[in-house]
Structures are given as C-alpha cells and as structure tokens.
Amino acid sequence: DAGITQSPRHKVTETGTPVTLRCHQTENHRYMYWYRQDPGHGLRLIHYSYGVKDTDKGEVSDGYSVSRSKTEDFLLTLESATSSQTSVYFCAISESGQGSPLYEQYFGPGTRLTVT
C-alpha cells in the first residue's frame, strides 16, 4: 500500500470557521492532488501540486486554497467553511504528472468533513 495518510479523518465544524486538512506521503512522489467526493458526482479535482511551492487549480477550486512547503505534505484549507463544502476529501499522489498519463494515482483514506 502507498504510504499516504490524511488528518483528521473526521471533522465537524461550523459555517464560517477555517479548516485545514493535511495529506502526508512517505513515497517521495512529486505530484499530489486533492479531490472531493459527493453523491452523484464521483470525484472532482480541487487543487494539485507538481512540486514544492508549485500548485494549480482544478475543476472545483473556489473556496479552497492549498500549500506545499515540503515534498511529503500537501495542505488543503477552507478559508471560511460553508455547508456546500460538506464532503469526503481525498488526497492522491502520483509518480508522474500530465506529461505521462499512464501513471496511476494512489489515494489516501479520505477525510469526512461536515460543516453545520
């Protein structure tokens, strides 16, 4: 199994509060991703990183920011949580980025976030 952990695994927070989710990997992979999973939508890309301090937006990036100060850690921040951000959040890692589409992504266990 790929060494990916996410913390916290579950969180309940109130509307308007900031929330930070952490993804930690031990595989030394360059590429890291944040997805959210909602019923009827599959998984959708929020943000991704192609190296330390190099990040870019995905399909559903509004309301989220990310940071990557070390290869092993990728943080997802909800600056002011809203009820629409209640979801399951998955982190993923990959050896290669878009230049080589054949490398699979390995996923962390997920974080269930509830915004009340």
Next chain:
Amino acid sequence: AQKITQTQPGMFVQEKEAVTLDCTYDTSDQSYGLFWYKQPSSGEMIFLIYQGSYDEQNATEGRYSLNFQKARKSANLVISASQLGDSAMYFCAMRAKSGGGADGLTFGKGTHLIIQP
C-alpha cells in the same frame, strides 16, 4: 475537455458470474490513460487496472481485465468469477497527456455493484 460516462448506476450479479462494467470516454487527446478504481463500503479508493491509449493489448490484472475499444471510446472493466468481496462502487477515470486543462483524473459517477450469493 474530458468526460467519462458510466451508464449503469447499479448492478446485481450472481456470485461466480462474470461482470462487465461499462465506461465510455471523450477526449480530443491522442495520448491518455484509462483507470478503474474500486471503492468498498469502507470508503478507500483502490486502484485496479489501467490502459494506455497506445497499448494494443487489453490490460489484465488477475481477475480484472479492461476491454479497450479505442474506436468506440470505451474501456469496460470485466471481472471474471465474481466474489462477494467484489461488492463495491467502481469508478472509471481518465488522465490525458495535454488537454490544456488541469492535471488530475476525470472520474465517472460510478457503478454500484452488488454480488449476490
């Protein structure tokens, strides 16, 4: 833009039967990868199999095989001799080489497979 379509929201299959989960895709890229993931009720995403757009042979991994028909833009997952533990959500996903968009996988909405004894 890339799109993945899974037309079977749910399927019931008898144990030991073969299962085919449908996936069609749309992309203008010539180089892309197609992936299948399994999500059991415990919630984790498990990588099963991938197929590259230039691969001439269909991918196989144990009981899983990918029926890749490039002209039809389909990448169906076949599970041989289904087992009760195969009950899960199955997601088809794609990653294209360029596309001009963000890196990352584009997912279908999934198929909920239930294996009955």
